[in-house]
Amino acid sequence: MAQEAQLPTTPDRGGAGTPLLQAKTLTKHFPLGGGAVVRAVDGVDFAVLKGETLGVVGESGCGKSTTARVVMQLIPQDKGEMLFDGEIVGGRSLTLKEYRRQAQMVFQDSYASLNPRLTIEDSVAFGPTVHGVSKPAAILKARELLTKVGLDPARFAARYPHELSGGQRQRVNIARALALGPRLVILDEAVSALDKSVEAQVLNLLADLREEFGLTYIFISHDLNVVRFISDRVMVMYLGEVVEIGPVDELYDDPRHPYTRALLSAMPSMDPDNRTMEAPLAGDPPNPINPPDGCRFHPRCPHAQTVCAKVKPVLARTGEGAREAACHMEVAGSGHSRAPKLEEAA
Amino acid sequence: MSAITSETTPAIVVPPLAKSPGYWAGVWRRFKYDKVAVAAGIVVLLIILMAVFADYIAPADPTRSSMLRRLRPIGTPGYPLGADELGRDMLSRLIHGARLSLFMGVVPVFVAFFLGSIIGVSAGFFGGKFNTITMRTVDVFYAFPSVLLAIALSGALGAGITNSLISLTIVFIPPIARIAESVTTQVRSMDYVEAARASGAGSGTIIRVHVLGNVLGPIFVYATSLISVSMILASGLSFLGLGTKPPTPEWGLMLNTLRTAIYVQPWVAALPGVAIFITSISFNLLSDGLRSAMDVKG
Amino acid sequence: MTAPLVRMENVTVRFRGAQVVHAVNGVSLTLEAGQVLGILGESGSGKSVTLKTLLRLLPESRTDIGGAVEVDGRDVLALNPQELADYRGAVTSMIFQDPALALDPVYTVGEQIAEAIVRHEKVSQKVAMARALELLELVRIPSPARRLKAYPHEMSGGMRQRAMIALALAARPKLLLADEPTTALDATVQIQILLLLRQLQRDMGMGMLFVTHDIGVAVEVSDRLAVMYAGQIVETGTVRELLRDPQHPYTRGLLAANLHGAKKGERLEAIPGAPPALNSAPDSCSFAPRCKHAQERCRATLPPVVELGEGRVVRCILAESALAAA
Incomplete structure (x- = not known):
């Protein structure tokens, strides 16, 4: 048939x-x-x-x-x-x-x-x-x-x-x-x-x-x-979670999550006059058995503060475009000193 | 839009393509270059032919005894390999003995190959609790030394060829099931099985198309290496009086009955042992050669 | 001028067997002390075989090696077994892609490093252990005293790679051979190891041959680059020269395929086809079948070896016109 x-x-x-x-x-x-x-x-x-x-x-x-x-x-x-x-x-x-x-x-x-x-x-x-x-x-x-x-x-x-x-x-x-x-x-x-x-x-x-x-x-x-x-869009994962997702150029040109930044700056420079001088992160990626509380990246994050160890950040829209990042520094009133001020956000 | 939009005509003609030399052609090519394995294969073939055409090849009736010509040495006129303790022609008895010895070597292994493969492949493929229960049960049998198990089973079932066959089959199911299980577990985790599952194929189809073709070869090679063990165990059972009954010629039984003559005619007494040795080592070398010929990489 | 640390002259490596493989076909290179030469190539290009030739790690019974190999004034191909044992580790040592295979799983990291020290320097176990600790500090393993007693499987991938580097440096070699040491590592770990190697190489004044398929990695660590294809070096030069002004079509293709700066939606200028089988020694340009600039000459004879400058060599007829234009 x-x-x-x-x-x-x-x-x-x-x-x-x-x-x-x-x-x-x-x-x-x-x-x-x-x-x-x-x-x-x-x-x-x-x-x-x-x-x-x-x-x-x-x-x-x-x-x-x-x-x-x-x-x-x-x-x-x-x-x-x-x-x-x-x-x-x-x-x-x-x-x-x-x-x-x-x-x-x-x-x-x-x-x-x-x-x-x-x-x-x-x-x-x-x-x-x-x-x-x-x-x-x-x-x-x-x-x-x-x-x-x-x-x-x-x-x-x-x-x-x-x-x-x-x-x-x-x-x-x-x-x-x-x-x-x-x-x-x-x-x-x-x-x-x-x-x-x-x-x-x-x-x-x-x-x-x-x-x-x-x-x-x-x-x-x-x-x-x-x-x-x-x-077209990129999703960045760390220890079983999404830390950032958004349109490819926005994300590569202006990464919002500290882990995305580290990952991108770990790429070889392809420029003999401007070689990478410092590793963005120390140590190996941890294994996903019993991951840390709060933000899973906080033990390796250069900007980690008290709130990061306690509260798990959720994926939230950030910047003008269709970008989302899971970082306290991007959320107004999160308790992180680098977070945008509440008035500004409003 | 879909990739599958080919306008279908009622009768589809698939133009045949020149098949490239397939997997088995490659196996045969590699096997050909393995001189030892080829020689072993020829010996096995000769032994099989000898067994099949025993009636035509054997110079004398293997059961005709002569009290006058007992325990003649090798080279006696009319008795090229001497005569046994009842004056029967050794050469004829060895040729006829090949029949039963080969039979006892091959049949239990083949039956165990089918049963063990079914057990092992399903345990390996379905995994989980089914695997645990099946394989632990198999392990119980595996725990006994094969010789003891064969003797115990034969003893319990009683002497005779059929009972020997049954007990040997039971002895060989556990090792074959084990190998089948481990090969299947390996194949099951291959990406092509995952890909087949991702295509929506059910377990039956996956086993038929993707698993069996890749596991039966290795299991079969392992099974051929058990043929020699089976022959030796069968000979052992006959030796102990649990297998063949005299006067049927069978190598193990011959070894037993000639035991008493070891000081009188040691060479004649050793002949059945030599036959067992040559046959079993040939099977082993053959299966070794097959194993390396079937091992493709890259 | 003093003799270079490494001098390979027209080296050929052929594997005998069911099929003859011409893995390396006339490789010549030099490496000055304290310099890093990156050897760039894809699988089957002969880059790892070239490296192993320098340590005589290839199975001697089925390998024919031709040409001259000199390291630190020694004729490597002529060393007798005793000399070879002294040479390996003390003059030249090697780090591999997979530290899990290169480290012995049944000894602690400390024992393995100390053993290498004792073998070459005839010091006591205690002194060797102290040196091993220093080495672990040198490669910046955190809490080195504890790691000294750790087994390889108790360490993470990056840490094992550091331990292997420590092991390779145990006898203070003059030449370090690195065979894709960061390929199996995650991006953030890879850059750490690259930086570490670069620093150790500079501090200890070692020469380093760094084999990789990743052009970005090669750029990050090397002073000079050699691009290999089908068992031959097709182009050498400084990193700058190769990046800014690649001459060989294969080098250009590799640079394009790296996708660094490639625009989304653009068509990639992919090199068609695949590398050749190396069943016979090349008698024409090995790259010609995949090259869009190929001419009759390329398929008829071996390409010319064009020297564009000091240490800048290209095996391609295109370089001839570049030379003429200059």
Whole structure:
């Protein structure tokens, strides 16, 4: 039947400019035994608008990868919920299986994310067959997508993952993610393992595909240069929490949270006459087991005051643009001496 | 807009592509270069052929005894490998003995391969409490030395070939289940399994498409390395009188009955042991070679 | 002028095996004492192999090394086992990408550093331990006395990397080889380690060869840069020269791919294709298949080695016209 050979297209419900995905107080804790708990993701709120790329940055232990896995529903959240185009993920009108067709993920390790026993085209065709597309139709679709990601099917479709280079494998993974016709693609350090010259090719490809298929990306990376290049908005995470989120240029040019500032000034200068002279932060990022009270960044923050150790700052709008930061210095009347005066704010 | 909008015609023709030499072709290519493994494979093949065509190859009836020609040395005219304590032709008995010895080596391992894989793969894939309960139960059996377990089970079930087969199968299920469980746990945490789950695939599909293909090979290789153990244990059971009954030729039993002749004709008495040794070491080298040939990286 | 600290002359490294790999194909470089040379390249460019050649860390049974390698007046390729043992650690030592693998998990950090000191200087265990403590202070590990008795797994990533640097400096080497020492670290830790290395190198007057794939990191620590591609150095010069006036198309591509200052929404000028397999020694420009300036000459013969100035060498025909124009 012609009907079973293709996947349905999903109509846009909210219209352009509305959030495609809203995460509300997402929380994921991993008990370690002995009472210790890894607070990997702790009450994370964010929204991804249709057609935009949300960059997520942060250091190891900040919870960015766990957030990706929860968003993909590979691990269930402990608390919180997600709305996809206005519908509750896993609810009655948007089942988990249907959600997983509309949201897809590309992993960092291009080799581990392909089954070594399947040919490239079989790997790409697997998803559609799960959703009821006939095998021949899925294979044709797979070849079409391989062409789209720059791999000639005649040369590559029948090959096995170990015969491809890292960059080629990552292209296959992107084709595989697109095979289900998703609207949201989560890229978890998807270009981090590639060589720089190959990384640039894949970034170009991602930009083209976003254009062609009208995709929305969540782009997770530790490379601040890459995030700046590809993202419309950026979310900065620290110890399982969002410390700052906002439009990319505003955030890079005028970071409001002390951690964002530190992270940005830790970037290599690329200027032999103006090298970095001082490290912005001392020590390693702490691990998310039993994180500190109050603001989680306060033990390392150069501006920390009494209020920071006691009261947890919440994400609040700051500055003129659409920026939010979780810092007492940005909130009038917070009790921090650098906070704006109440009259001024009014 | 969706990526899946291909206008579907009623009959879809997928143009075939030249398959690149696949995984197994690579395994075969690497295996070919491993001279030791190839030699072992040839020996195993010869032993199997010898067992299958025993009736045509064997120069004499393995059960025809002759009181006059007892315990002849190797090289006696008409008895190229000598004669045993009842004057039966050793060569014919060794050839016929291969049948039962191989049977006892291969069958329990194969049955245990299927049962152990089912237990181990499901425990590894589903994890959690199911894994704990299953694997701890398996560990109880694993705690006994395999020889003792085989003897105890055979003793409890009674002597005979069928009971030996059953007890050997039970002995081999725990180690195979263990390996299956650990390989599956490894595969389950691979990104491609995650990606399959993210595509909305159910457990059954994931196991069929993504897990089995990647775990059965290593489990099978491990199982082939148990064939030699199985042969030796089966011989041991026969030696103790728990397996085959005389006069059926079987290497373990032959070793037992010739034991008394060790001072009279030590070389003849040692022959069944040599046969067991050659066969089991060939199986072991073969499985070693398979293991390294199947190990792809990059 | 005195002899340089490191002199490599037309070094080739070939791995024998099921497939022959020509990992390094005629590398020549010099490093003066107290200088830092950054070696920049992608995976498979031969940068790590070049570094390991300087310590003779490559498996001798399947490696053919050609050319000359001299460090501090010693012919490294001719050292006998005893000389090699004295050479390693005392003259040249190395830090690695993964300190978790480079440190022995069953000994405390203090024991490992003291052992290295005792081996090279024949002092008592007590003196060595005191020196180990000084070294931990030198690399600025907080509460060093306590860390002396810590096992590697009890330390965080940045701290382990500091401990490994302390271990590498135990016998006061003249040359420090750094093989991507900050690649596995978080951004805020990476800059700390880079600053520490830069300071230690200056204070101790060491020469340093710093291998990395990250151009930003290389700029942060190096005086001079060497860009490697397919087992050859394609361009060398000071950091300034390479950044301001890159000559080789590959260097230019790498600089563009770093995305520093790239505008959002702009198309990246990506180098197409992938590095070549190194199954045979190059007989033409290895970069030609990916180069948009490639001409027939590039595919026919090896590119010319153009010397644009003191220590400024480019392996490309484009540099010839640059030379003529100058």
